Structure formats: structure tokens, C-alpha cells
Amino acid sequence: MQVSSQKSTASTSKPPISHPPSVSGNSISLEQEGSESIRVCVRIRPLNQREISQGNANCIEVQNPQLLTLQMKTGVRQYAFHQIFDVSTNQAEVFAETGINSLLESALEGYSCTVFAYGQTGSGKTYSMAGVEDRLGGAEYTSDETDGIIPRSISYIWQRMSSRQERYYVKSGFFEIYNEQVRDLLNPGSGVLHCRWNSKQGFFVEELMIVDCTNIDDLIAVLHEGMKNRKSGSHELNADSSRSHSILMVYFISEITSEEGHSYKRYGKMYFVDLAGSERIKETKSSGGMLNETKNINKSLFTLGKVISSLGDKKGNALKPHIPYRDSKLTMVLMDSLGGSSRAIMIACVSPASSYIEETASTLNYATRAMNIQNKPILQVDNSEYLILNLRREAQLLRLENEYLKEQLARATNGQPPLMVDIANNYSNQNNPAQDPVLQEFTFEVNKLREENAKLRESKEKAEASYHQSMIDNQSMHIKLENLEYAFVGSTSLKDEAAPKISQEYTISTLLNENANLKKRLSALQEEQAQMLFKKGEGTPMITPQEDMAQLREYNEQMQKRVEQLQARERELLADLMKLQRGKSPKPKN
Numbered sequence: 230m231q232v233s234s235q236k237s238t239a240s241t242s243k244p245p246i247s248h249p250p251s252v253s254g255n256s257i258s259l260e261q262e263g264s265e266s267i268r269v270c271v272r273i274r275p276l277n278q279r280e281i282s283q284g285n286a287n288c289i290e291v292q293n294p295q296l297l298t299l300q301m302k303t304g305v306r307q308y309a310f311h312q313i314f315d316v317s318t319n320q321a322e323v324f325a326e327t328g329i330n331s332l333l334e335s336a337l338e339g340y341s342c343t344v345f346a347y348g349q350t351g352s353g354k355t356y357s358m359a360g361v362e363d364r365l366g367g368a369e370y371t372s373d374e375t376d377g378i379i380p381r382s383i384s385y386i387w388q389r390m391s392s393r394q395e396r397y398y399v400k401s402g403f404f405e406i407y408n409e410q411v412r413d414l415l416n417p418g419s420g421v422l423h424c425r426w427n428s429k430q431g432f433f434v435e436e437l438m439i440v441d442c443t444n445i446d447d448l449i450a451v452l453h454e455g456m457k458n459r460k461s462g463s464h465e466l467n468a469d470s471s472r473s474h475s476i477l478m479v480y481f482i483s484e485i486t487s488e489e490g491h492s493y494k495r496y497g498k499m500y501f502v503d504l505a506g507s508e509r510i511k512e513t514k515s516s517g518g519m520l521n522e523t524k525n526i527n528k529s530l531f532t533l534g535k536v537i538s539s540l541g542d543k544k545g546n547a548l549k550p551h552i553p554y555r556d557s558k559l560t561m562v563l564m565d566s567l568g569g570s571s572r573a574i575m576i577a578c579v580s581p582a583s584s585y586i587e588e589t590a591s592t593l594n595y596a597t598r599a600m601n602i603q604n605k606p607i608l609q610v611d612n613s614e615y616l617i618l619n620l621r622r623e624a625q626l627l628r629l630e631n632e633y634l635k636e637q638l639a640r641a642t643n644g645q646p647p648l649m650v651d652i653a654n655n656y657s658n659q660n661n662p663a664q665d666p667v668l669q670e671f672t673f674e675v676n677k678l679r680e681e682n683a684k685l686r687e688s689k690e691k692a693e694a695s696y697h698q699s700m701i702d703n704q705s706m707h708i709k710l711e712n713l714e715y716a717f718v719g720s721t722s723l724k725d726e727a728a729p730k731i732s733q734e735y736t737i738s739t740l741l742n743e744n745a746n747l748k749k750r751l752s753a754l755q756e757e758q759a760q761m762l763f764k765k766g767e768g769t770p771m772i773t774p775q776e777d778m779a780q781l782r783e784y785n786e787q788m789q790k791r792v793e794q795l796q797a798r799e800r801e802l803l804a805d806l807m808k809l810q811r812g813k814s815p816k817p818k819n
């Protein structure tokens with residue numbers, strides 16, 4: 230299969246591969262700390278001749294590079310974005326200020342990155358992404374100041390790749406989604422392609438032609454070939470309107486060599502997405518097949534809008550709402566870029582014409598929601614090679630540790646104390662803090678202390694629980710004692726009450742004394758626990774609370790026994806009382 234182009238030297242000798250190389254089965258994803266939001270830029274194009282002749286006023290005012298106001302009928306609306314480009318911003322300035330070069334650097338380092346243009350038809354999406362549409366793909370094309378983000382990115386990438394240490398392999402594919410069908414822009418004869426999903430790659434376009442690009446012209450040729458084959462049509466609002474969503478994919482496979490001289494691969498990719506325009510059917514005066522097209526474009530953009538809304542809905546994040554990625558081909562292929570593992574930039578294109586104020590407000594609302602989408606960029610590296618590299622590092626560390634231990638052992642055998650300073654100096658030329666034995670010693674110490682602290686915390690919690698239980702037991706015994714006291718002392722109906730009352734009073738006062746002692750003991754224990762907490766930081770072992778608890782339990786058991794005896798006596802007395810009441814004399818107590 231050939232990619233025909235006047236300049237192409239793209240290597241197409243290999244059969245087209247159906248899986249994107251960046252997510253081959255052997256790759257591993259290295260999740261980085263934290264997430265980042267999509268960077269959202271707004272570009273306002275100048276009013277065109279038709280809009281001026283229709284008497285359109287400018288309804289957008291740029292207050293500063295991050296703030297604009299929209300003059301709605303209902304009042305003024307304010308919008309804030311990461312970057313706003315007013316009508317006077319040229320293509321070079323847009324490239325310099327969108328932050329695209331940061332994305333390109335990330336792609337070269339093994340990340341997935343996406344830049345996509347969103348907006349109503351004729352708002353300047355293709356102009357911003359690629360340049361003047363009818364020049365692209367033309368035989369006479371030469372680079373000039375109208376070049377958009379894609380050709381500028383290609384130049385930037387090649388310049389950067391040549392100045393970097395790594396060896397890069399660049400591959401590219403270009404497809405469009407038209408009427409909810411995926412078509413290969415580099416191989417239009419291949420018909421409708423399928424969008425498949427698997428757990429390693431997410432969604433991918435099956436049987437898509439991917440070409441090797443060995444130089445900058447190869448990639449430029451891919452861009453032009455695709456632009457030439459892209460479905461376009463003319464309607465009332467844009468004479469050269471793109472009727473499909475186009476996605477140019479560029480893969481960067483780099484071989485990186487570690488400090489130790491071992492190499493592994495990284496898989497970066499860059500998606501350039503030029504969406505079809507959102508449009509009002511009435512405005513475009515579409516009919517027949519074009520009307521159907523318009524409906525499909527609106528359907529996929531509507532789904533994209535739903536996805537953006539769901540992802541951008543902050544309340545929804547907690548509830549993990551269903552994100553309707555599968556509702557359209559467009560959202561399937563953009564799944565990774567929206568709320569996934571990519572770094573992404575959205576360029577929202579708008580016309581300043583007052584007659585399109587509703588479309589402009591709608592674009593700005595979507596763009597605002599998109600700012601809430603959080604992505605978690607993931608580095609794609611070769612699995613097996615990366616694991617080998619890590620194992621080599623680990624082995625190196627173990628060898629160092631082994632040397633260190635042998636040295637320590639030798640010192641100990643010779644009756645010498647371990648000298649930390651000597652060891653530190655021995656290894657100071659390693660330049661790697663993780664391999665420094667002194668640091669390892671500290672790490673070991675810290676881990677030991679952490680373990681010790683965890684144990685102390687556990688015994689402290691147990692002692693606290695036990696103490697709490699003793700307090701509860703004590704209180705319930707106190708209540709029982711009060712009840713008994715009432716039963717013994719409060720009873721006045723006994724005829725011969727003097728003898729039992731003395732012994733009852735004696736028992737009760739003994740119990741109350743013991744109770745007070747118990748309380749004292751408990752408060753002493755509490756104090757010791759507080760001291761123990763204070764000492765814990767110094768690593769002081771604590772043994773006393775357990776002993777105290779054993780004693781406490783013993784007291785409790787004794788008291789329990791006495792209470793039981795008293796309860797038995799109470800029952801006897803009540804029985805005697807009842808007999809007395811019935812006129813019988815009670816059994817004498819021995």
C-alpha cells in the first residue's frame with residue numbers, strides 16, 4: 230500500500246498494523262502522581278465578509294488573556310479560560326501560547342497527548358489546527374505563516390528529536406469519522422473500519438493503515454494525504470466545510486538508555502483532532518444526504534457534549550456517573566483523552582458575530598465544563614525491558630548491601646565497632662542516595678521505630694479498652710451496692726433488726742472503702758498511661774499497665790463474689806421478712 234504524495238518518502242513497505250504501537254501488549258503504564266485538568270483555550274476569529282455585510286456586531290470582548298465577556302440579550306456573561314486569543318492573534322502566536330509544545334515534549338517522553346478543536350461550523354477549527362483548508366493537500370503547498378498547529382508541531386517535533394539523546398521511531402495514521410463510520414484517510418479504499426476495544430489498548434481502529442515516517446516530509450505527506458481525502462462539503466455557512474471529525478495520530482517510540490547503560494522503550498503518542506462543526510440545520514440550509522450528515526455530526530457532538538458535561542460535573546465525580554463514551558464513535562476514540570490517561574488541550578473556536586451568539590455561548594459553556602475534566606497522564610514504557618532494568622537496579626542495591634554487611638561483619642570479628650562515618654565515606658561516590666548505607670541504616674532504624682510505635686499504640690488501645698470496661702464494671706457494682714444498702718438499711722419492718730443491721734453496715738462500709746480504693750487505683754493507672762504516652766516517643770517499654778489491669782480484674786472478681794453473697798443474704802432476709810409478715814418466726818442465722 231502506498232501513501233501517494235508529491236513529497237512522500239513514507240515507508241509503507243511493511244503491512245499496515247492494526248494496533249497502535251503505543252499500546253502494544255508488552256507495554257506497561259506507569260501512573261504518575263496527581264491529575265491535571267484539560268487546558269482550555271478559546272480562539273475568536275475575525276468577522277468574515279458575509280457577517281460584516283449582514284450587519285453583525287461583535288458580541289465578544291476580551292478583557293484580558295484569561296477573561297472575556299459575551300454581550301447576551303439577557304445581559305453580560307463572563308467566561309474565564311486558560312488562554313484567550315482575540316481576533317488579532319496570528320497562527321504563530323497561537324502555536325506559541327496554547328501550551329502545545331509542552332504536550333509535544335510529553336509525547337516525546339512517552340505520554341499520550343491530544344489537542345482538539347471544537348466549535349460551530351466556520352468558526353476556524355481547521356484553520357487553527359491545520360491552516361487554510363484548500364491549500365492543504367494541494368500540489369502547490371509550501372509552508373507559510375498560515376500554517377496551523379499540526380504543521381508547526383511536525384516541525385517542532387523533528388527539531389526536538391534531533392536535539393535529544395534518544396533514538397525515535399515515528400509512525401502515523403489518519404482517519405475520519407463520517408456519518409458514524411470510521412474511514413482511513415490514508416487508505417480510502419479500505420471501506421468502513423471497525424472500532425474495537427480491549428483492556429490493554431482501550432478503543433482502537435482495527436486495520437487502520439499506520440505508516441513509518443523517517444523524516445519530516447513523510448509526516449507532512451501524511452497530513453496532506455489525509456486532508457485531501459477528508460470529506461468536505463459546501464453549505465451556507467462555510468464554502469469548504471469539513472463534514473467529518475478527523476483524527477491524525479502520531480506515535481513516538483523512543484529507545485532510552487539508563488545511566489547504567491541499559492535500554493528500554495517508551496511509547497508516546499499525539500492525537501490532533503479537528504471536529505466537524507456544530508451547526509443549526511436551518512442555518513446551513515442542508516437537505517437530502519447533507520441533512521442526514523448534519524444530523525449525524527450533531528449526534529456525535531451531542532454525545533461529546535454529554536461526555537464533557539458528565540466528566541466536568543464536579544458533583545457527579547463523587548457519584549461516579551455513567552460516562553456515555555460508547556454512544557458514538559467519536560467519544561469512543563477520544564475516551565482516553567477525556568478523563569483518561571492523556572494530557573489534553575481543547576481549542577474552542579468561536580465567531581464574534583452577534584447572529585451566532587447562541588452557538589458561541591454553547592461552545593463557551595462546553596469549554597467551561599471541559600476545564601473541570603481531570604486527566605491522569607500515564608507514561609507508557611516497555612514492560613519486559615523496564616522490569617529487567619528495575620531488577621538490575623535491585624541487584625545492584627543488593628550487591629552494595631552485601632558488601633556493606635560483609636564489611637560490618639569483618640569489623641565485628643576484629644573487635645572493631647561499626648564506624649558509620651567510614652562507611653558513608655566509602656559509598657559517598659555512588660551519587661545515589663538510595664544506595665547510601667548510612668541512609669539504609671536510617672531507613673532500617675525508622676522502620677524499626679515505626680513497628681515499635683505501632684505495637685505501643687496497640688497495647689495502649691488495649692489498656693484503654695480494659696480500663697474503660699473496669700470503669701463500667703465498677704459503676705454497675707456501685708449501683709448494686711446502693712440497691713443492697715437500700716434493701717438492708719432501708720428495711721424497718723424486721724423485729725430483730727439490730728444484729729443484722731450492724732453486720733450489714735459493716736459490710737457496706739467495707740465495700741465502699743474498697744470501692745474508693747479501686748477508684749484511686751484507677752486514677753493512678755490513668756496517670757501512668759499518660760506518662761507512658763509521653764514516653765512512647767522515646768521508645769521506653771511499658772509493662773505496668775498490664776499488671777495494673779490484672780490487679781484490677783482480681784479486685785473486680787472479689788467484689789463480684791461479695792455482691793453475690795450479699796444478694797444471697799438479701800434473698801434470705803426477704804424470705805424471713807415474708808414469713809414474719811405471715812406471723813412465723815424467722816430461721817436463726819448461723
Ligand SMILES: Nc1ncnc2c1ncn2[C@@H]1O[C@H](COP(=O)(O)OP(=O)(O)OP(=O)(O)O)[C@@H](O)[C@H]1O
Pocket residue numbers: 273274275348349350351352353354355356357361362467469470471472504505506507578
Ligand atoms: N483566525 C482566523 N483568521 C483568518 N481567517 C480565519 C480564521 N479562522 C478561520 N478563518 C477562515 O474562516 C473560514 C472558516 O474556517 P474553518 O474552515 O477553519 O472553519 P471550521 O470551524 O473548520 O468549519 P467547519 O466545521 O465547517 O469545517 C476559512 O476560510 C478560514 O480560512
